[in-house]
Amino acid sequence: MAFQIILNFVLAFVWMFLSSNYTAAGFIIGFLLGIILLMMMRRFFTSRLYIYRIWAIIKLTLLFFKELVLANVQVLRVVLKPELDMQPAFFAYPTVLKQDWEITLLSSLITLTPGTVVVHVSDDAKTLYIHAIDISDVDEAIAAIHDSFEKAILEVSKS
Structure with missing residues (x-):
């Protein structure tokens, strides 16, 4: 579970840097996109999301x-x-x-x-x-x- 949370934050920060949007809204968008990516990759995790x-x-x-x-x-x-x-x-x-x-x-x-x-x-x-x-x-x-x-x-x- 901790790995998934850290991965989601990393994905949010990567999104912020790739989109050059260094605001809270950019982070939230990246965080939500990270959740979607984690849901798509859920079969690779041993525990549930x-x-x-x-x-x-x-x-x-x-x-x-x-x-x-x-x-x-x-x-x-x-x-x-x-x-x-x-x-x-x-x-x-x-x-x-x-x-x-x-x-x-x-x-x-x-x-x-x-x-x-x-x-x-x-x-x-x-x-x-x-x-x-x-x-x-x-x-x-x-x-x-x-x-x-x-x-x-x-x-x-x-x-």
């Missing part, structure tokens, strides 16, 4: 902000209810993520979302133990985490 990974990172960031807003609204509802009928729970979340940075990112995203906290990661890093402030169905919560954060992290880390 870096543009797809950047797009996956943007989608993961937007997903986090969406989940952050929804969780804040949910916690606000719990706090503003006249009677407390919360159902707090600890549950084990089995993860398919393998790399340490993936597990750390998932744990951070879960913890940064209000109402949930990752309290422990198992020694083999295959299970996260999570506390939720108000949860009615544990299986639904596990499916929600798997279908949102974990799937997005897998998309970012896919080669």
Whole structure:
């Protein structure tokens, strides 16, 4: 991925020098042409194009902000209810993520979302133990985490 980014910048600078256009607009045109050239040469790279990974990172960031807003609204509802009928729970979340940075990112995203906290990661890093402030169905919560954060992290880390 780093090689592709450097190659794209080199192509942008080469375009600037060949066209004698030393402005930001000339660089952007060269950068876009470099992306097109990289797409045409993608079969020569062992990993997928870096543009797809950047797009996956943007989608993961937007997903986090969406989940952050929804969780804040949910916690606000719990706090503003006249009677407390919360159902707090600890549950084990089995993860398919393998790399340490993936597990750390998932744990951070879960913890940064209000109402949930990752309290422990198992020694083999295959299970996260999570506390939720108000949860009615544990299986639904596990499916929600798997279908949102974990799937997005897998998309970012896919080669």
